[in-house]
Amino acid sequence: MFPLYDINHARRPAFVVKGLVFFNALAFLWQLSVGLEWSAQAYGFIPALFFQDPVGQGYRLLTSMFLHGSFFHILSNMWFLWVFGDNVEDRMGHGRFLLFYLLGGLAAALAQGLFSLTSTIPMIGASGAVSAVLGAYYILFPRAYVVSVILFVFPLFVTFPAGFYIGYWAFLQLFQGLLGLPGVAWWAHLGGFLFGALMARRFAPRWRRW
Numbered sequence: 001m002f003p004l005y006d007i008n009h010a011r012r013p014a015f016v017v018k019g020l021v022f023f024n025a026l027a028f029l030w031q032l033s034v035g036l037e038w039s040a041q042a043y044g045f046i047p048a049l050f051f052q053d054p055v056g057q058g059y060r061l062l063t064s065m066f067l068h069g070s071f072f073h074i075l076s077n078m079w080f081l082w083v084f085g086d087n088v089e090d091r092m093g094h095g096r097f098l099l100f101y102l103l104g105g106l107a108a109a110l111a112q113g114l115f116s117l118t119s120t121i122p123m124i125g126a127s128g129a130v131s132a133v134l135g136a137y138y139i140l141f142p143r144a145y146v147v148s149v150i151l152f153v154f155p156l157f158v159t160f161p162a163g164f165y166i167g168y169w170a171f172l173q174l175f176q177g178l179l180g181l182p183g184v185a186w187w188a189h190l191g192g193f194l195f196g197a198l199m200a201r202r203f204a205p206r207w208r209r210w
Contacts, residue, residue, distance in 0.1 A: 001148040003083045008144035014086035016098045021078050024126055027066040028074050039067055044122025047113035065105035067124040077126040084137045091140050092203045100203045104132020104192050111191020123185050128192035135196025138166040140204060
């Protein structure tokens with residue numbers, strides 16, 4: 001199930017979401033110019049290095065969330081951010097949302113690191129921060145609707161409540177993480193999601209709740 005859009009109109013333009021998409025795209029163009037593998041090794045989050053020298057390697061927690069490994073990787077992350085991020089930004093406000101997004105990415109990277117303390121494989125991608133946005137959306141807008149496409153022999157368009165759609169997504173992350181499927185930082189997704197769900201109310205000012 002791939003989300004196409006949500007039926008949940010934001011009151012204000014999502015300046016931070018647009019800015020994040022722009023800077024991620026700019027970073028990916030830079031990666032293409034210097035090499036995807038080199039950029040991942042130089043600026044990706046490497047748990048073994050971080051836990052040996054948290055102060056010296058701490059910059060990787062931030063830089064890693066703006067790097068991606070392929071066109072599909074960045075497109076999927078930015079699409080989820082685009083679909084779900086505008087309403088969360090509207091609810092929190094621009095500054096709070098940016099801080100929430102960055103902290104969500106940090107929490108996601110640390111969660112993945114705790115499950116792979118000795119790993120020397122770089123972790124990159126905005127998916128942890130985007131997962132935090134999904135966690136906040138799950139808490140703040142569970143009754144909104146998400147229009148998704150399911151691809152069988154032909155495309156099937158289905159509308160789900162956001163609570164069901166995001167809950168199903170979170171279940172898949174947990175299931176695949178428990179299976180230990182390689183190539184994806186499943187625990188970063190779950191760590192970001194839990195951060196977003198737990199902190200959503202704290203970042204949404206009381207006077208903006210409805």
